[in-house]
Amino acid sequence: MSTLEKFYAGDAIALAKIITHIENRGPQTDQILAELYPRTGKASSVGVTGPPGAGKSTLVDKLCAMLTDSGKTVGVIAVDPTSPFTGGALLGDRIRMQDLTANKNVFIRSMATRGSMGGLAVSTSEVIKVMDAFGKDIILVETVGVGQVELDVAEACDITIVVLVPESGDSVQALKAGLMEIADIFCVNKADREGSGRIVSEINMIMDVKREKSGREFPIVATEAVNNVGLDQLMEKINMEIERIKSDEFFMKHRRRKIRYDIMKTVEHRLKNRLRKDILSEERLSGYIEDIFNGRGNPYDLARRLIDDKSEE
Numbered sequence: 001m002s003t004l005e006k007f008y009a010g011d012a013i014a015l016a017k018i019i020t021h022i023e024n025r026g027p028q029t030d031q032i033l034a035e036l037y038p039r040t041g042k043a044s045s046v047g048v049t050g051p052p053g054a055g056k057s058t059l060v061d062k063l064c065a066m067l068t069d070s071g072k073t074v075g076v077i078a079v080d081p082t083s084p085f086t087g088g089a090l091l092g093d094r095i096r097m098q099d100l101t102a103n104k105n106v107f108i109r110s111m112a113t114r115g116s117m118g119g120l121a122v123s124t125s126e127v128i129k130v131m132d133a134f135g136k137d138i139i140l141v142e143t144v145g146v147g148q149v150e151l152d153v154a155e156a157c158d159i160t161i162v163v164l165v166p167e168s169g170d171s172v173q174a175l176k177a178g179l180m181e182i183a184d185i186f187c188v189n190k191a192d193r194e195g196s197g198r199i200v201s202e203i204n205m206i207m208d209v210k211r212e213k214s215g216r217e218f219p220i221v222a223t224e225a226v227n228n229v230g231l232d233q234l235m236e237k238i239n240m241e242i243e244r245i246k247s248d249e250f251f252m253k254h255r256r257r258k259i260r261y262d263i264m265k266t267v268e269h270r271l272k273n274r275l276r277k278d279i280l281s282e283e284r285l286s287g288y289i290e291d292i293f294n295g296r297g298n299p300y301d302l303a304r305r306l307i308d309d310k311s312e313e
């Protein structure tokens with residue numbers, strides 16, 4: 001049996017192998033993705049993002065348990081380099097992680113954040129597709145909301161939950177970091193701590209304009225992930241957002257936007273790779289630097305020549 005045949009038969013090891021091949025940009029990456037593409041589109045991907053320590057992994061953990069209890073199969077992608085799933089965690093986290101890994105209906109994968117040459121969002125989006133084709137119903141993607149890369153990763157998901165905690169200035173930070181832009185649902189976790197009411201009203205204030213313009217809810221759910229408080233409400237909002245995306249009027253628009261995203265990001269990523277591997281390989285680049293340093297040519301003529309003139313390659 002080939003790896004793909006095993007994959008089709010539901011073998012989790014084959015799933016892991018295929019993900020590794022794609023993450024490492026193996027020679028058959030594009031063929032595999034093309035082959036799997038017709039099988040995608042059934043799963044819903046849910047990004048869970050927010051500052052470090054907000055409780056994202058705890059939430060993912062609990063959501064997973066709830067989803068599998070209700071008969072759903074789940075994929076988890078951890079992009080957070082400090083996430084318990086990636087092994088960078090404290091003992092307490094490891095114990096929690098075991099709960100998940102013992103669950104056969106959950107497949108967990110952490111993404112290497114280093115050496116991905118800016119392609120993290122693309123690889124994440126591809127891994128989502130592979131899990132989708134494998135038959136996972138829901139794919140949860142945990143990522144730390146600290147930079148553009150993480151925002152890009154969130155963009156690769158169908159819906160995004162932004163997790164915040166009741167610490168002073170958190171909503172302002174989140175606003176600055178662009179998190180308000182990408183949120184479909186807000187989760188104010190650690191509601192057992194002081195100030196959770198205040199952050200909810202802060203988010204409300206920020207979101208009211210957007211709500212009025214779009215007619216959308218942008219719900220805020222207060223949770224205590226460790227104490228299992230508010231998780232049913234959060235799940236309800238997740239299901240509502242998934243329903244919204246799948247509703248007829250929205251679906252066509254959403255699908256087209258995803259296809260646009262896939263085309264743009266894939267071509268951009270493949271071109272960048274070719275640029276670095278080939279057109280501007282380290283060796284060629286060094287040569288060009290020396291040329292220009294020694295007074296021969298300039299970056300602008302070089303750029304024109306490299307892009308227009310195929311014989312350069």
Ligand SMILES: Nc1nc2c(ncn2[C@@H]2O[C@H](COP(=O)(O)OP(=O)(O)O)[C@@H](O)[C@H]2O)c(=O)[nH]1
Nearest residue numbers: 052053054055056057058189190223224225226
């Ligand atoms: N007080 C309190 N602590 C929590 C809550 N949820 C998670 N934590 C704790 O916050 C810490 C960070 O959680 P983690 O899920 O690893 O955060 P992440 O970095 O966002 O993934 C852990 O020690 C959790 O046990 C909560 O609702 N209340």
Ligand SMILES: [Mg+2]
Nearest residue numbers: 057080083084
């Ligand atoms: Mg984490």
